Amino acid sequence: MLALLALAAPRLITAAPLDLLAMSEAEDDPAERPGENFPGSAFFFAQGAFDPVPGTVGRDSQHVMALDAAQTAPAMAFRGLTALDSYRALNCLTSAIYYEAGSEPEDGQRAVAQVVLNRVRHPLWPKSVCGVVYQGSERTDYRCQFTFSCDGSMARMASAEGWARARRIAVQALSGLVYKPVGLATYYHTLAVRPDWAAAMRPVAVIGAHIFYRPPGVDGTPAAFRAAYMGRETQSGPARLTTSAQFGPALGLSLPLPSFAPDIPAAAAPLPGAEPFLPQSAIRPEYRNSGRPLI
Numbered sequence: 001m002l003a004l005l006a007l008a009a010p011r012l013i014t015a016a017p018l019d020l021l022a023m024s025e026a027e028d029d030p031a032e033r034p035g036e037n038f039p040g041s042a043f044f045f046a047q048g049a050f051d052p053v054p055g056t057v058g059r060d061s062q063h064v065m066a067l068d069a070a071q072t073a074p075a076m077a078f079r080g081l082t083a084l085d086s087y088r089a090l091n092c093l094t095s096a097i098y099y100e101a102g103s104e105p106e107d108g109q110r111a112v113a114q115v116v117l118n119r120v121r122h123p124l125w126p127k128s129v130c131g132v133v134y135q136g137s138e139r140t141d142y143r144c145q146f147t148f149s150c151d152g153s154m155a156r157m158a159s160a161e162g163w164a165r166a167r168r169i170a171v172q173a174l175s176g177l178v179y180k181p182v183g184l185a186t187y188y189h190t191l192a193v194r195p196d197w198a199a200a201m202r203p204v205a206v207i208g209a210h211i212f213y214r215p216p217g218v219d220g221t222p223a224a225f226r227a228a229y230m231g232r233e234t235q236s237g238p239a240r241l242t243t244s245a246q247f248g249p250a251l252g253l254s255l256p257l258p259s260f261a262p263d264i265p266a267a268a269a270p271l272p273g274a275e276p277f278l279p280q281s282a283i284r285p286e287y288r289n290s291g292r293p294l295i
Contacts, residue, residue: 063107065206068214070183073118074225077176078129081231088233090170092130093117098158098166099148101208108208109166111182113173115212118186121225125186129174130233137238149238181205184220185212 080086096116101108119125119132126132136144144150173179181204188210189195201213202220214220 067203078174085233088236089129092133093170094167096133104208110179111207114179114182184214187213
């Protein structure tokens with residue numbers, strides 16, 4: 001009996017304090033609270049994860065987590081051939097900033113704007129701002145490059161204050177102000193999803209609620225950004241749908257090019273009270289707070 005007590009005594013002495021310590025840490029750590037977790041949220045609570053990153057627009061940033069040594073995108077002013085071309089480019093870029101990152105801090109909005117302009121300069125994408133923003137918007141399978149252009153988001157009225165901020169950032173980006181932390185990124189997605197194409201890309205930075213990527217190989221180097229902006233904008237909004245088919249049955253189709261849109265399962269159940277024929281979120285309910293601004 002004495003031998004057994006000698007073996008068990010250390011466990012009896014240390015078990016209670018360790019359990020109490022674990023409970024205390026769980027209560028103090030916001031990462032352990034129900035409803036405040038989502039895929040990729042761990043780095044938000046990591047010490048030093050958002051230490052200021054030099055090189056942002058005139059100041060250090062508290063919303064950027066660098067993942068790679070970002071190479072600055074080539075600087076260029078995007079000027080339309082006519083006043084109408086310039087107006088369309090500004091309106092299209094403002095729409096992308098507002099609907100993709102309207103609740104983000106300015107760093108997140110500038111990053112989205114830079115990705116659009118990076119694509120304009122890259123030979124793999126259309127050679128106009130509106131062409132990049134609304135690429136694939138004629139599709140009915142939600143595989144447009146920016147989901148807001150084909151999922152009904154533009155039906156909601158923009159707030160005057162939010163639109164003015166997005167427009168100001170768009171003006172600065174089109175005038176040639178390069179947002180350095182996003183580097184040569186041409187892809188991004190929210191931290192709440194993990195699309196299949198992400199594994200093949202090189203992560204550049206986490207900015208706000210999005211993670212940004214550049215392509216591997218030559219396509220992700222400065223030499224690839226050689227396309228000139230011709231200044232011609234032939235559209236000012238989403239393209240017309242190419243088919244009259246209802247949205248629901250088309251969810252399983254895929255694009256030959258990677259898309260910003262996450263893979264949406266064909267059997268995704270509609271949310272309670274959702275409007276018919278509108279795209280249904282594939283994000284689990286407990287993860288839908290991931291788009292909250294980091295301010």
